Amino acid sequence: DSGTDVLDLGMTGTEEVYFASFHLDVDGGIEVTASHNPLDFNGMKLVGREARPISGDTGLYEIKRLAEENNFSAPIKIGRLEQYSTQNDYINHILSYINLPRIKALKLVVNAGNGAAGHIINAIEEKLQQAKVSVEFIKVHHEADGTFPNGIPNPLLPENRESTARAVREHNADIGIAWDGDFDRCFMFDENGEFIEGYYIVGLLAEAFLAKNPGEKIIHDPRLTWNTIDIVKKAGGIPIQSKTGHAFIKERMRIENAIYGGEMSAHHYFRDFGYCDSGMIPWLLIVELISVKKKRLSELLEERIKAFPCSGEINTTVKNAEATLLKIRDHFSEDKPTVDVTDGVSLDFGSWRTNIRTSNTEPLLRLNVETKSNRDLLRKKVQEISRILKI
Secondary structure (H helix, E strand, O other), rough: OOOOOOOEOOOOOOHHHHHHHHOOOOOEEEEOOOOOOOOOOOOEEOOHHHHOOOOOOOOOOHHHHHHHHHOOOOOOOOOOOOOOOOOHHHHHHHHHOOOOOOOOEEEEEOOOOOOOOOOHHHHHHHHHHHHHEEEEEEEEEOOOOOOOOOOOOOOOOHOOOOHHHHHHHHOOOOEEEEEOOOOOEEEOOOOOOOEEEEHHHHHHHHHHHHOOOOOOOEEEEOOOOOOHHHHHHHHOOOEEEOOOOOOHHHHHHHHOOOOOOOOOOOOEHHHHHHHOOOOHHHHHHHHHHHHHOOOOHHHHHHHHHOOEEEOEEEEEEEHHHHHHHHHHHHHHHHHHHHHEOOEEEEEEOOEEEEEEEOOOOOOOOEEEEOOOOHHHHHHHHHHHHHHHHOO
């Protein structure tokens, strides 16, 4: 109505809009999604040219001002609306990250959570069949249904993991994969149905990229870091820390020309994917990795989890997040930790470290703790900090 030409991609995942935005000669893209929020929520993810994120620092408040002023003049002409599909190009692009002939016969449980991932899994399945790649898909909650009859698609919540884990065990599958509603995050389960913290997947993907591209830069977030830094350095890469959040990670990746960036929250970013995050590329890379190394996923991760055990993210509701953060810093001040305020507060004590940060959208503090090969110390420190959080 304002004179803008629109390409309507239909039902898509967020990364399909990212792909179309950098693949086509367009001024930007909008994904309508609430991702993993309650079913009565909705929202929009906006990007500009080349799928560059539009955030508070890069135009979002200007858009808000224009909308609030509501001072829109009548256009010279109404824009054109066209139904358009980039799906085939998108599928070919994400499959280009792996070497199809290297993929062995595998059985995968895939759980779309009744979100938007199902149609892409179907398209990938068809491409693999055409290439005579023997991968069997066990589909769970596969059909898109915005009423979410099987719960909100957020595999970070432990109660939402059982359907994937159970299917892996029942079908004797090699791995399980679950997505959030707009499938820009994917979550992995090993052959035993055990949920894998996204932190360890970051290290695995960093190692995979550096094996093919030695010396490249890898971006990681500050919440859990030791495993990633250790892997990247041993593989001859350069680890670089960035503030948490897609806009910050993408900006830093562009500045550093980093090949890959990963967050423990299961967001994975790829230079050749417009520096954007994808929930499809990661599991394809993992499938190639277990095929080439001839190891189960649990075997690939066992040593890393033992070397750097972590708490996973623990969320606590607090009355005053900033005051509680200061209380924690004061509590540990006599131990003289190394302090990093890149994102929230990171305290490094040598044998263990923690990151505590405020939520951007809720009255929560998000706690992560990791140690060096010491599960008992991990448990004790989680309990110690949790007590302070609840005071």
